Amino acid sequence: MKLFGPKAQTISSPPAPGKIPRINGTTVFGVRPNSPLVFKIAATGEKPLEYKVLNLPQELAVDSKTGMISGKFSKEGIHILKIRVTNKSGKAEKELTIHVGQTLALTPPMGWNSWNAFGESVSQEKVKAVAQTMIDKGLVDHGWSYVNIDDGWQGARNAKGILEPNEKFPDMKGLSDWIHSQGLKFGIYSSPGPTTCLGLPGSWQYEEKDAATWAGWDIDYLKYDLCSYKWDIFDKAGDTSQTAWMKPFLSMRKPLDAIPRDIVYSICSYNTIPWAAKVGANLTRLLGDNRDEWMPISTSGSKIDKYWAHQRPGLWNDEDLLVVGSSGGWEGKARPNHLTPDEQYFHMSLWSLLATPLFISCDLAAADDFTISLLSNDEVIEVNQDPLGQPARLKINTPEYQVWVKELEDGTNAVGIFNLKNEHQNVTVKWSDLSINGGKVRDLWRQKNLGKFTTEFTTEVTPHGVTLIKISR
Numbered sequence: 001m002k003l004f005g006p007k008a009q010t011i012s013s014p015p016a017p018g019k020i021p022r023i024n025g026t027t028v029f030g031v032r033p034n035s036p037l038v039f040k041i042a043a044t045g046e047k048p049l050e051y052k053v054l055n056l057p058q059e060l061a062v063d064s065k066t067g068m069i070s071g072k073f074s075k076e077g078i079h080i081l082k083i084r085v086t087n088k089s090g091k092a093e094k095e096l097t098i099h100v101g102q103t104l105a106l107t108p109p110m111g112w113n114s115w116n117a118f119g120e121s122v123s124q125e126k127v128k129a130v131a132q133t134m135i136d137k138g139l140v141d142h143g144w145s146y147v148n149i150d151d152g153w154q155g156a157r158n159a160k161g162i163l164e165p166n167e168k169f170p171d172m173k174g175l176s177d178w179i180h181s182q183g184l185k186f187g188i189y190s191s192p193g194p195t196t197c198l199g200l201p202g203s204w205q206y207e208e209k210d211a212a213t214w215a216g217w218d219i220d221y222l223k224y225d226l227c228s229y230k231w232d233i234f235d236k237a238g239d240t241s242q243t244a245w246m247k248p249f250l251s252m253r254k255p256l257d258a259i260p261r262d263i264v265y266s267i268c269s270y271n272t273i274p275w276a277a278k279v280g281a282n283l284t285r286l287l288g289d290n291r292d293e294w295m296p297i298s299t300s301g302s303k304i305d306k307y308w309a310h311q312r313p314g315l316w317n318d319e320d321l322l323v324v325g326s327s328g329g330w331e332g333k334a335r336p337n338h339l340t341p342d343e344q345y346f347h348m349s350l351w352s353l354l355a356t357p358l359f360i361s362c363d364l365a366a367a368d369d370f371t372i373s374l375l376s377n378d379e380v381i382e383v384n385q386d387p388l389g390q391p392a393r394l395k396i397n398t399p400e401y402q403v404w405v406k407e408l409e410d411g412t413n414a415v416g417i418f419n420l421k422n423e424h425q426n427v428t429v430k431w432s433d434l435s436i437n438g439g440k441v442r443d444l445w446r447q448k449n450l451g452k453f454t455t456e457f458t459t460e461v462t463p464h465g466v467t468l469i470k471i472s473r
């Protein structure tokens, strides 16, 4: 196997999933009335697993071998499904709440995006190999579900104005069908401008045609990236009003609404606060492109803390793709990651605390064990997927370390103690400084109880590393 990324494991090496079933991934899911439900129960444990919904609504069916739930609701409402997963070692049960209404993405979407891995060289074959790895390496069992093609799929418009994929995507519908047959979801990319950031055709003045093409491919997700709309249209018009900013995103919102399928709308305009909700966005990009460098990773959290109140289930502040595993696809070729293992733990922990959408963007088919384990820790992922949807707040910010606190739905708190220094340091945190109650402390990366700490907690944090804990009564 080709190795990308650091070989050495740090002190934070997560334990491998056990034999007994464990149900993972989101516990709340939004679907619109009359839209097909696309949901696969994520569960680990020794295979084969048997999936069951004990109180299956009559509108739904569940495949006992794959855990895929399908069907359609005709009316708005809330359905609490009791899920059971069994194997020869035992069973797990968990509730999944389905909200049939108008809000999608009730927890941050999780999946893979092609950009950092492949840039413009993305192809059908590469996307399929990555999706196959998501299945083979068990990432789907931890809740990773979207397979999203970024810039680089577009060919030219034909005589009817329909944008066709380029020669690297000989059968887009076939690819989509295969992705869906695996219980995964399929995403596409475009720009509201005449061209995308790569200079390929964008959707400007072809919004309805493009939406119809994507409807034909059964897409579940659209990343809509400002790119040339800014310099070709917006800047030339000289109108900087909110209405002018919203216009291109509303032009695509309308045809998306007409598609009888749920499509998560991820907008990148870098200026969306506070109007993202008004254009029906589910994700809104706040910062520029992430790089596998210490500075953007260590500083992006403090840059976006002030936007915390704009985030809620169904509308997530998007801190951009995860830069773990191979990187540099934007330069045309994937290469080993420049972040140390500790910096990658830092990155994954911060993104989880911030409740930002989690998109892996490395060549997963070539990922090493370190990368896979980093992306497979269910207790860390649960922090990100917590249904309350609160982003962590920066409670202590010194040049040496930061402490972030995320309130969770069950009344507990997740706390990240991040070391900004190049050397080990001991950090002592007083719970009163974080305005939380002390109690039992669990190390989430190691999945280990550390004991009871009523007033304060001291931890040794590795250089550029993190201690990620959960505190409960």
Ligand code: GLA
Residues within 6 Å of the ligand: 115, 150, 151, 196, 197, 198, 225, 268, 288, 289
């Ligand atoms: C911009 C976006 C990236 C990626 C590229 C594609 O740079 O910020 O995430 O989508 O465009 O060209």
